Structures are given as structure tokens and as C-alpha cells.
Amino acid sequence: MGKQHGKSRFCQAFKPDGGGKCGARPVAGSSYCFFHDPEKSAEREAAQRAGGLRNKLAVLPSTAPDAPLLDARDVVRLLAETINQVRRGEVDPKVANAVGYLGGLLMKALHETEIEKRLAALEAAVKQQPVTPEFILEEDEEHSAEVGKNGNN
Numbered sequence: 001m002g003k004q005h006g007k008s009r010f011c012q013a014f015k016p017d018g019g020g021k022c023g024a025r026p027v028a029g030s031s032y033c034f035f036h037d038p039e040k041s042a043e044r045e046a047a048q049r050a051g052g053l054r055n056k057l058a059v060l061p062s063t064a065p066d067a068p069l070l071d072a073r074d075v076v077r078l079l080a081e082t083i084n085q086v087r088r089g090e091v092d093p094k095v096a097n098a099v100g101y102l103g104g105l106l107m108k109a110l111h112e113t114e115i116e117k118r119l120a121a122l123e124a125a126v127k128q129q130p131v132t133p134e135f136i137l138e139e140d141e142e143h144s145a146e147v148g149k150n151g152n153n
């Protein structure tokens with residue numbers, strides 16, 4: 001509705017990709033939006049810095065060595081380490097939550113692998129046992145004796 005005293009209704013800055021004018025709503029008293037107003041550049045940078053700091057999660061440096069994760073002891077060590085890193089603010093609680101969750105999954109998987117290993121060892125041991133006819137005979141005798149005794153009663 002009507003002209004705004006020489007100020008443009010839309011940001012007059014041109015898009016860097018040559019796609020025409022920005023077209024965003026200008027800041028009050030300016031022909032430019034917050035992102036293009038030259039007078040707002042210091043404020044803008046401060047806001048970007050603050051946003052950057054806010055969005056950055058505390059994590060270990062990318063050069064940190066891999067934690068060994070071959071057995072339950074390794075997982076316990078990693079979890080204990082992570083707990084202390086969170087307490088020192090070296091690791092964001094969000095990252096620590098992920099470590100805790102994945103650590104739990106890893107513990108479960110390691111446990112299942114351990115059970116499978118033991119089962120395989122047991123099966124191998126059983127297969128190596130010679131099946132002797134005497135053993136079967138003994139068992140049969142015992143069984144028939146048992147039946148006979150029961151029959152007498």
C-alpha cells in the first residue's frame with residue numbers, strides 16, 4: 001500500500017549467482033535485508049559466530065586414535081573414558097549418548113559372539129567323543145533294569 005519514502009520494499013542486493021535481486025524484506029530504514037545491509041555486517045558476523053559456537057558439538061579431534069573394541073573390557077574402558085570426557089566438557093553429551101547406545105549394542109553383540117564360540121567349542125568336543133557300543137549297551141541295560149524293577153512293583 002503506497003511507497004515507503006524512497007526505501008525499497010525489497011532488498012536491492014544482487015544475488016551472487018546472477019539470479020537477480022535478493023528480494024528479501026529489508027531491515028527498517030534500509031534498502032537491504034539483514035544479510036545484505038552493509039551497516040549490519042558487524043552485527044551479522046557476531047550473530048554468525050554465536051550461531052557457529054552454539055551449533056558446534058564438543059568432540060574429540062579427528063586425529064584421535066580409534067578406541068580398541070575387541071572385547072567387553074575394551075567397551076567398558078571406552079564408556080568410562082567417555083563419561084570422564086563429558087564431565088570435562090571435552091565431549092558433548094549428545095556424542096556421549098551415541099557412544100553409550102552403540103557401546104550397549106556392541107556389548108550385546110560381543111556377548112552373543114562369545115556364546116556362539118563356546119557353543120561351537122562344545123559341539124566340536126561332543127563330536128570328538130567316540131560313540132562306543134558298550135556305552136549304548138550300558139544305557140540300555142540300565143534302562144531295562146529300571147523298567148523291570150518298576151514292573152515288579
Ligand SMILES: [Zn+2]
Pocket residue numbers: 011012013022023024032033034035036
Ligand atoms: Zn538481501
